[in-house]
Amino acid sequence: MKIAKAGVMGWPVDHSLSPALHGFWLTAHGVEGSYQRLPVPPDQLGQALSELHEKGFVGVNLTVPHKEAALGFMQRVTPDARRIGAVNTVFIDNEGALTGTNTDAFGFINNLRAGAPRWRANNGPAVVLGAGGAARAVCFALQNAGVAEIRVLNRTAARAQGLADALGAPLVAVSWDEAKDALKDAALLVNTTTLGMKGQPRLEIDLAPLPVTAVVNDIVYVPLETPLLAAARARGNTVVDGLGMLLYQAQPSFAGWFGVKPEVTSALRAHVLASMA
Numbered sequence: 235m236k237i238a239k240a241g242v243m244g245w246p247v248d249h250s251l252s253p254a255l256h257g258f259w260l261t262a263h264g265v266e267g268s269y270q271r272l273p274v275p276p277d278q279l280g281q282a283l284s285e286l287h288e289k290g291f292v293g294v295n296l297t298v299p300h301k302e303a304a305l306g307f308m309q310r311v312t313p314d315a316r317r318i319g320a321v322n323t324v325f326i327d328n329e330g331a332l333t334g335t336n337t338d339a340f341g342f343i344n345n346l347r348a349g350a351p352r353w354r355a356n357n358g359p360a361v362v363l364g365a366g367g368a369a370r371a372v373c374f375a376l377q378n379a380g381v382a383e384i385r386v387l388n389r390t391a392a393r394a395q396g397l398a399d400a401l402g403a404p405l406v407a408v409s410w411d412e413a414k415d416a417l418k419d420a421a422l423l424v425n426t427t428t429l430g431m432k433g434q435p436r437l438e439i440d441l442a443p444l445p446v447t448a449v450v451n452d453i454v455y456v457p458l459e460t461p462l463l464a465a466a467r468a469r470g471n472t473v474v475d476g477l478g479m480l481l482y483q484a485q486p487s488f489a490g491w492f493g494v495k496p497e498v499t500s501a502l503r504a505h506v507l508a509s510m511a
């Protein structure tokens with residue numbers, strides 16, 4: 235049998251955790267497949283994608299800086315990827331046609347539900363910090379889940395407004411100065427900015443107005459417990475770290491490429507964490 239090949243295209247791609255993650259599942263399920271790092275500079279993306287089929291690839295993940303640009307090189311784009319405006323997973327059919335999908339929203343919502351089983355979309359408003367690509371996937375997931383109000387706060391207010399305009403109701407752009415009011419009755423707070431990440435400035439936000447019943451999720455996972463999550467945990471909020479989003483977003487990709495639905499387990503988590511050390 236021919237080995238089904240997959241991988242992750244990025245520039246740079248050395249730090250991607252996806253090879254550890256998919257490698258774990260390939261071994262665990264005894265799949266005749268491989269998953270490799272594919273360093274591809276931005277100006278070679280189209281060429282690299284077009285050569286995948288003849289090289290035996292069944293698909294790839296895309297990471298920084300290719301997720302948005304890839305839309306232009308797909309033969310087909312799923313509605314989710316179109317709406318999120320980015321492709322993170324590509325499926326290649328037997329004729330070599332490329333389908334671009336996005337599993338980030340799936341990864342976010344499944345991680346949230348796993349980490350905070352009592353969270354419900356109708357628990358109350360969600361506050362999303364940030365308005366970049368990650369925020370867009372998170373807001374899309376919350377919109378699909380049926381959250382009645384999604385408040386987007388961003389350093390650059392125009393970007394928050396742009397995101398609210400792009401996805402529509404129930405997103406509303408809220409000025410960072412109004413964070414206090416935005417948090418007052420929130421049931422969920424999600425940080426999608428890079429603040430709090432190792433080497434980046436801290437996220438400065440006063441959690442005092444946030445109900446202790448709210449769930450706090452940081453999509454930053456280096457460190458695993460960000461200062462935001464530590465502060466939220468200390469005051470009694472349920473916290474959900476960001477590593478799970480990465481693990482869950484990989485599930486439908488692996489299933490589509492290799493025909494086996496893998497599970498997100500503590501062993502997988504431990505393996506990926508060990509690969510980060």
Ligand code: ATR
Nearest residue numbers: 364365366367368369388389390393426427428435
């Ligand atoms: P991604 O695709 O991972 O979301 P991005 O599009 O670069 O990355 O978005 C990064 C987010 O972090 C943005 O919301 C950005 O705010 P701006 O839109 O104002 O740039 C936010 N961010 C990054 N550094 C920041 C900082 N020092 N202070 C406040 N917000 C910051």
